[in-house]
Amino acid sequence: xTVVRGRVxxxxxxxxxxxxxxxxxxxxxxxxxEMARHVLENLDPRxxxxxxxxxxxxxxxxxxxxSSREQAVTALKHAGVSAIIAKSFARxxxxxxxxxxxxxVICPAAVEAIQAGETxxxxxxxxxxxxxxxEFPFAPLSPTVLEILQAGGxxxxxxxxxxxxxxxxxx
Amino acid sequence: MAAKTFAEKALARAAGRTAxxxxxxxxxxxxxxxxxxxxxxxxxxxxxxxxxxxWDPDRIVVVLDHAVPPPTPQHAQNHAExxxxxxxxxxxxxxxxGRGICHQVVSEEALVLPGxxxxxxxxxxxxxxxxxxxxxxxxxxxxxxxxxxxxxxxRVPDSMRIVLRGRLPFGVTTKDLxxxxxxxxxxxxxxxxxxxxxxxxxREWSLESRMVIPNMMAEFGVKNAYLPPDDxxxxxxxxRLARRTGRPPAECRDRIAAGALYPDPDARYVAEHVxxxxxxxxxxxxxxxxxxxxxxxxxxxxxxxxxxxxxxxxGRLEDIAAAVEVLRGRRVAPGVRLLVIPASQVVLxxxxxxxxxxxxxxxxxxxxxxxCGPCMxxxxxxxxxxxxxxxxxxxxxxxxxxxxxxxxYLASPAVVAASAVTGxxxxxxxxxx
Numbered sequence: 001x002t003v004v005r006g007r008v009x010x011x012x013x014x015x016x017x018x019x020x021x022x023x024x025x026x027x028x029x030x031x032x033x034e035m036a037r038h039v040l041e042n043l044d045p046r047x048x049x050x051x052x053x054x055x056x057x058x059x060x061x062x063x064x065x066x067s068s069r070e071q072a073v074t075a076l077k078h079a080g081v082s083a084i085i086a087k088s089f090a091r092x093x094x095x096x097x098x099x100x101x102x103x104x105v106i107c108p109a110a111v112e113a114i115q116a117g118e119t120x121x122x123x124x125x126x127x128x129x130x131x132x133x134x135e136f137p138f139a140p141l142s143p144t145v146l147e148i149l150q151a152g153g154x155x156x157x158x159x160x161x162x163x164x165x166x167x168x169x170x171x
Numbered sequence: 172m173a174a175k176t177f178a179e180k181a182l183a184r185a186a187g188r189t190a191x192x193x194x195x196x197x198x199x200x201x202x203x204x205x206x207x208x209x210x211x212x213x214x215x216x217x218x219x220x221x222x223x224x225x226w227d228p229d230r231i232v233v234v235l236d237h238a239v240p241p242p243t244p245q246h247a248q249n250h251a252e253x254x255x256x257x258x259x260x261x262x263x264x265x266x267x268x269g270r271g272i273c274h275q276v277v278s279e280e281a282l283v284l285p286g287x288x289x290x291x292x293x294x295x296x297x298x299x300x301x302x303x304x305x306x307x308x309x310x311x312x313x314x315x316x317x318x319x320x321x322x323x324x325x326r327v328p329d330s331m332r333i334v335l336r337g338r339l340p341f342g343v344t345t346k347d348l349x350x351x352x353x354x355x356x357x358x359x360x361x362x363x364x365x366x367x368x369x370x371x372x373x374r375e376w377s378l379e380s381r382m383v384i385p386n387m388m389a390e391f392g393v394k395n396a397y398l399p400p401d402d403x404x405x406x407x408x409x410x411r412l413a414r415r416t417g418r419p420p421a422e423c424r425d426r427i428a429a430g431a432l433y434p435d436p437d438a439r440y441v442a443e444h445v446x447x448x449x450x451x452x453x454x455x456x457x458x459x460x461x462x463x464x465x466x467x468x469x470x471x472x473x474x475x476x477x478x479x480x481x482x483x484x485x486g487r488l489e490d491i492a493a494a495v496e497v498l499r500g501r502r503v504a505p506g507v508r509l510l511v512i513p514a515s516q517v518v519l520x521x522x523x524x525x526x527x528x529x530x531x532x533x534x535x536x537x538x539x540x541x542x543c544g545p546c547m548x549x550x551x552x553x554x555x556x557x558x559x560x561x562x563x564x565x566x567x568x569x570x571x572x573x574x575x576x577x578x579x580y581l582a583s584p585a586v587v588a589a590s591a592v593t594g595x596x597x598x599x600x601x602x603x604x
Contacts, residue, residue, distance in 0.1 A: 014358060014460055016568035023547035024573055027208050027238055028245040030215065042570040062359040062392065066568055067547065068294040069209075070310040091363055091394055092294055096310040144196045144324055154312050155216060158319065164221030 001150055003123050004083045004103055006056040009047060010116035013060035017093070019043040020064065020072040035075035053080035056122070058114045060086065064093025070100065077102045083122050085129060087111050098145050099154035105129065110136035174435035176330040177397045178365035181305035181432055185288040193329045193439070203230055203283045204317045205291030207273050208237035211252035213292060216315035225260050226321035232264040232282055233257050234273035239542040241268070242550035271515025271541040274298040274386065274483045279517050281412035281423075285400045286430040290317060295483050295565065297393060300385030301378065302408060303400035303431055305365075308389065328365040328394040329441040330434075335370030337449035342600045344493075345380045346485060346563070346583040349387035350454040351446060354464025362392035364441070367434060372448055373398055378407055379489040386484050387565050390461045400431045453598060455561075456581035459569040467586060470596050476558040478503075478591035480584045481512030481539065482546045485563035488518050494588035495527045497599050503535035504594030510552045512539035536591075548573035561590045 019042045021035065029035050040047040057063075057076070063086040064072055073096040076084070083103040097104040105122055113133035114120055121130040124146075129136045141149065151157035159165075172190055175183070183190050186197040206213055210233050217225070225231060233253060241247035250268065257265040266276050274295055283289045285303040289296060292314045299306030309323065317323050333352065339345075352360070366388055373381065385396035409424035416423070453467040480486065480494050491513060503509045511531055513519040519541055522528050528538055545552035546564045553573040554560050560572060560579045567579035580596065589599035 014568075016566075016571075018548070018566075018568040018570040022570050022573075023549055026547070027212075027249045027549070028243065030212060042575045062362070065358055065390075065392065066294065066566060066571075068292055068296075068308045068310055070312060073310075088359055088362055090359075091392060092308050092310060095313065099310055099312045142196060142326075148324075154316055155220060158316050159220055162220070162222065162319070 001103065002125050003121060004056070005119065005121045006054040006082050007052065007119050008056050008058050008114055008116055009051070010114065011043065011057065011059045014062045014065055015043060015059055016066035017064055017069050017072040018066055021069060021075050023067065023069070026069055026071065029071070032074050032078040035071050036079040039075040039079050048079060051079045051081065054082045055080060056120060057081055057084045058086070058111055059084065060111060061088050063089050065090040068092045070096045073097050073100045073102055085110055085114070085122065098148050101149055101153035103149060105138055107136050107138035110138070174437040174439065176365060176438040176440070177367055177432055177434045178305065178328050178330055178395060180434065181286060181288055182325060182327050184286070185305070191327050193327050195327045196324055197327060198322045199288060199325045200322045201290045201317065202287035203232055203277070203289040204314060205232045205234070205273060205277060205289060205293065205296060206314050207234050207293060208249060208253070209292050209311055210256060211249050213311045213314045213318070214252065214256045216312055217318050220315060220319050222319040225262070225318040228261040229263060231262050231318065232277055233262055234266040234270065234276050235268045236272045236542045237547060238549045239268040239540060269516060269540050269542070271517065272483045272486065272543055275487070275514040275518070278302070278382070279411060279515060280415055281408045284408060284427050284430055285404065286432040290323060294389045295386050297389045297396050298382065298386040298483060300388070300396035301382040301398055302404050303397060305395050306385070307395050328363055330365045330367055330438070331361060331442040331444065332440045333366060333368050334443065334445045335368065335372050336445060336447050338372055338375070339448045339451060342585070343451045343453055344583040345376065345383040346387070347451055347454045348446065348448070349384060350456055350464045350581070351451055352444070353390055353456070353462045354454065356391070356444065358390055358460065358462045359392045361388060364393050365395050365397065366391065366393045367397045369399070374401055377489055378403060379487045382487065383484055390565055399433055453583065453586055455586070455596065456567055458567055458578040458580065461567060461581065467582065467596070467598055470580070471598060473580070473596040474559060474594060475507060475561050475590050475596060477554050477560045478507065478509045478587045479545065479552060479560060479562040479564065480587050481510070481514065481544055482564040483514065483543070484565040485584050486512055486514030486518070488521050490563060490584040491518070491522050491527050493583070493585040495530045497585055497588035497592065497602055498534035498536070499530050501534055501592045501602070503591045507591055507594045509536040509591040510539055510544070511536050512544045513541050515541050545572050547571070561587050561596060563587050
């Protein structure tokens with residue numbers, strides 16, 4: 001994960017976890033692909049049908065406010081979303097994104113400049129968002145956070161550190 | 172050593188360090204790790220780590236509360252998996268269907284104490300700030316990691332001070348105070364921050380009124396919220412800790428008070444916000460954002476279909492008592508439903524003993540099983556699409572209670588009860604007179 005490139009879906013401020021992954025599915029859906037079929041259904045019913053691998057979400061302030069439900073990250077990841085660029089993230093959502101290897105980028109200027117449907121690039125070597133309107137720098141992620149992200153999330157990283165093998169991969 | 176905030180002191184202690192500073196990322200070993208109906212899903216992630224036993228079963232708390240009693244076979248299966256997991260792992264602090272909402276139960280059982288750190292797979296884990304503990308919500312993967320290793324990375328937050336001046340007028344509650352803060356500063360006004368509350372009014376408020384504040388600060392975006400603990404907090408917890416552990420109450424109280432943390436007077440705050448309590452009036456959050464706050468008088472008269480009193484924010488005895496005062500001798504308006512869900516079995520029993528439940532039922536209210544009920548759109552009191560709800564909950568985001576098109580207003584329990592009586596959003600002072 002050094003450069004992430006994708007087509008943009010654009011949304012506004014305060015998109016809550018209730019809009020990203022409705023609470024009614026929270027204890028009954030466990031299959032991430034099935035979760036992906038319901039993602040954003042209360043905000044944009046087209047999204048789950050038309051999202052393509054690599055797509056990027058661009059949003060306003062406080063993306064993912066509300067519940068701690070991690071499915072609001074895993075559902076988007078399994079729908080193929082590669083990054084979320086927002087003016088700000090709700091705190092737990094930001095952690096869940098990092099811990100599941102879904103890149104969160106805080107860059108208010110880029111959010112203002114980017115149009116829905118265009119293709120944008122997030123460069124983690126230079127900490128720059130590139131879009132039609134130009135290049136926008138953002139604050140680098142801390143080394144701790146980057147290490148988790150690069151490992152694909154907290155669980156894969158922990159497995160590596162503990163030297164454990166998940167049961168399904170045991171001979 | 173430089174002056175420290177509450178968050179810096181609490182996280183230094185939990186990280187086993189002499190001192191930490193805002194902005195640092197530290198590995199924290201929490202005193203308590205909490206999860207609820209999401210425990211089975213967390214257990215699945217935990218199993219994928221290839222670790223067989225949890226790090227310390229005595230520091231893990233599991234409360235079944237979000238969909239109780241289970242509304243579908245899938246929900247029942249979820250609970251069955253959780254029971255199997257807690258039995259296999261030897262987790263003693265497990266609370267069954269009906270015992271109550273996790274934050275209420277953990278408080279009532281004195282499972283976490285002032286100065287301690289609790290991390291929970293629930294956004295309202297900020298709740299424990301009422302007793303001066305550091306409570307922060309985390310995700311499912313993080314709880315799985317905590318179960319395996321006992322530690323987790325946390326960024327030490329910057330801190331904000333909210334200073335409360337004066338006294339709340341009659342009929343104005345700490346729920347209104349929270350709505351005031353959210354309305355003025357927005358749902359991201361406290362993003363990533365530790366928010367500390369100060370002011371002489373705090374000591375005068377009941378513990379139940381205090382509990383509303385850090386709970387609702389989850390809606391402010393905070394990492395944690397803090398109220399300085401006092402004798403009332405120590406006494407309340409000591410009584411419950413003594414009951415649960417069989418230790419002498421005085422010994423429990425000493426231990427609890429010794430653990431309390433207070434920030435240094437000259438600690439560094441990135442922001443300070445003053446609330447003049449004397450000028451506050453009853454407030455309402457309008458659909459579909461918690462910070463769309465307006466004075467009650469401006470939305471009074473809005474017709475409602477459904478009124479709901481309960482949740483970890485406002486489902487305690489004091490909240491039910493406020494509703495009883497409004498409903499005694501009155502009836503829920505025709506065409507309107509009123510649902511009341513006590514936050515715990517303890518609250519339910521006390522409401523029963525005091526005759527509150529009889530008054531509520533005579534007024535036409537429906538009483539639910541202690542738990543989270545319809546607050547997250549799972550079951551037991553879902554509104555129909557297009558209906559208007561007034562609730563004592565903490566969130567009104569679109570789709571929160573299930574249907575996308577239900578409109579949710581948030582207010583204090585007395586306002587919810589008064590609205591149930593008249594069928595329109597109503598100031599309780601007009602009903603009770």
